[in-house]
Amino acid sequence: MSEALQGSRLRRAALVAYPAALAGERLDFLLDRSGLQGTERASLQWLLSGALRESGSLKSLLQSLLRPGKQDDQVLALLQLALYELRHGQRPDFAIVNDWVSASQLLGKTWAKGLINAVLRRYLRERAELDAKDEQPEHPVWLLQHLQETYPGNWSEIVAANLRPAPLWLRVNRQKISRDAYQQRLQDQGLASQSCVELPDALILPQSLPVRELPGWEEGWVAVQDGAAQLAAEILAPLPGEWVLDACAAPGGKAAHLLALGAEHLLALDRSAPRLRRLEEALQRQGLMTESQVADAALPDTYGDGHPFDAILLDAPCSATGIIRRHPDILYREPDLVSLCAEQARLLRGLWARLRPGGRLLYCTCSILPQENEIQVQNFLAEQHDAERVEDPRCGQRLPGHRDMDGFFYALLRKADATL
Template identity: 45%
Template sequence: MNPRLAAARALTPVLLGKASLGTTLPEYLNRVAPRDRGLAQELAYGAARWQPRLSGLAEKLLQKPFKAADKDLEALLLIGLYQLFYTRIPAHAALSDTVGCVDALKKSWGKALINAVLRRAQREGQELLTTLEHDPVIRTAHPRWLQKSLKAHWPEHWEEICAANNQHPPMTLRVNQRRISREDYLAQLQQAGLAAQPCTFSSDGVQLDAACDIQQLPGFAEGYLSVQDEAAQLAAHLLEPKPGQRVLDACCAPGGKTCHLLEYQPQIAELVALDLEASRLKRVQENLDRLQLSARLIAADARNTAQWWDGQLFQRILLDAPCSATGVIRRHPDIKLTRHPEDISALAELQGQLLDALWPTLAVGGILLYATCSVLPTENREVIAAFLARMQGARELDLGLKCGLTQPQGRQLFPQINGHDGFYYAKLLKVAAQPRVQEKLS
């Protein structure tokens, strides 16, 4: 399959709000020649990354918008525009190869349209974009609801956050120091001709100067390393599990933090890893097997403790809560298309429900680490503030982090500072098995 067609096919359901690139793209990549898969992936992710900007330009170039039934043509047009403005592909090749894909969509009427719009974009597009720069949606390539939210919450940082979201993320590794020291692994990378630097805040982290196929990494199959962003690597160090403790990793898939907890503390008595979807636990098990680690995996809704909890208390809980993922847009740019403003309040409610459900499973003196990959306070400090207000037996602990910004509750990490993803952490100590405030008053 033509890589441009594959990218457009994968992008179409994303534009319709029915799927993410993570679910649609693999199927089409399998139909593309191996040498062209990188191009197909770059076009799909690039068009998603710059979609608000490209769609704003397309609106000026088209006489009327595409109908829902013709989103495949719209996707192909965005792929074409992305090539013209954000790649080094020669314009004639971008035009001819993109227009040539229309035949496969079985919409012959669209061929002249795509050709005319792309040719006009080639002539007038840069000037048109300049005239549209006054609109922050076009300038930042972020949907209006998200741009406004970031500006409202982070007036001094929002444009930098948006700019970071539009960059390609670094490839960061977590060294399994049960098997090899970070210094020795850096030496192995150097011998393999792969330039890398130690991370600043994670003592297990290594950042590659340039991304590569994981199979090129020395020791990957042997379990010497995992691919994990530096911000996510901080979770195990912040939770600090001790020998003999029982640990819960709620919402664990794909298992990066699960495995890191076991690497960090090999003498954990038991690690229980929960996820709502059994299919996602397969990936967790694959990671455990590769790293020669063991955990008890359970497919269940963490809120329904009667479904999965055996009544034995945990001394440590990691709640990496479902969130908007607005801190990892640079890795998943289709979040700009798949997330909507009404999602945020629903996610905050879910996060509060998870905290309430898991707190009774934590022993007195135990620690719960709350984490999200969001940069929106509605899902972060506001959730923790509300929880602390209603749960008298909870106390916030200092994280001791030097990265990010201190918040009234917890600490916010941003993608534009230090090169790691956007993340939020709050550390809670259970000082007493006290009832919730409203229960005590009743």
């Protein structure tokens, strides 16, 4: 990120959103609330995501730079954002310092100008020594306990992966352009990318950039979608003529992928009307159309025309502990796992009633906690005697950073034929 970070409007938004995210508000909601668009929004997301990811480290750094005693919370938040930009930004140091010193006016705290200037300039003088002492930021206790219990041999690797920024994964819309042709378009713009053997439509860019800078974005040639999320539609693999249900469809990435793969009769459900509008806008940009409906997927008699489905995708609500590297605000919200697991079980039971005999249901989450994943599926199989697990090497638990993907879980289930 570079020039867009000069804007005082962006810094004002960051000073509002950063403390709110630390207090547990969702980053995507805060970005929407900022009202920023395009490059400004992308710059704000870069700044907030990075500062949240390194919050523990930035707080420790400030302890070395400030005298002991009570400090103003808003000024501390400003200093954390400024230090993050000094560490990782692309603008000249003097410009970053001057802009964040001036940002004290946005807080109505011009008295802090001297303090901010002194702290940032001291950091620049002692940067090498201070950064050499930097320790790995810690995860919250609730998450560390889960990771250490579930993954005693490699929990520290998961923590490290969570704190590394994710690459930019793209899914090329095969209805518009081939992956090879799009990769050439990227190369023509000086953007290097890698393909993925596992995913025929995926390309990986090492760093993020504003999506409107991608060739053919407005024409729907490409969507941003992590490789782990792309696997869901590939595993469900809709066949010609099948009736397909995307049960928790918003914001629409997996529904668009199912349509691009050739799903002819797809119903996209979501309980949130605003989120469903986002889905419809995403599909419209990609030149895709399908039926959508606001409904509770766990209530089988409330949506569609009663027609049984051949294939159902349930991307269930979850703790999102597999996507922290993209959404570091998750670190600041302890999930109610009891409620989440109860909702996942409710959705599984309700959707099973709409699956035809011989049909298949893909249960997936972006969680790495077994009670939402393997245990949830085992409990369902023990309860539902007409359900069996379909062996697929792509299913099971993926951990964050594996093949540069997010953490995800998949279980493909089949409903026994009525004649059996």
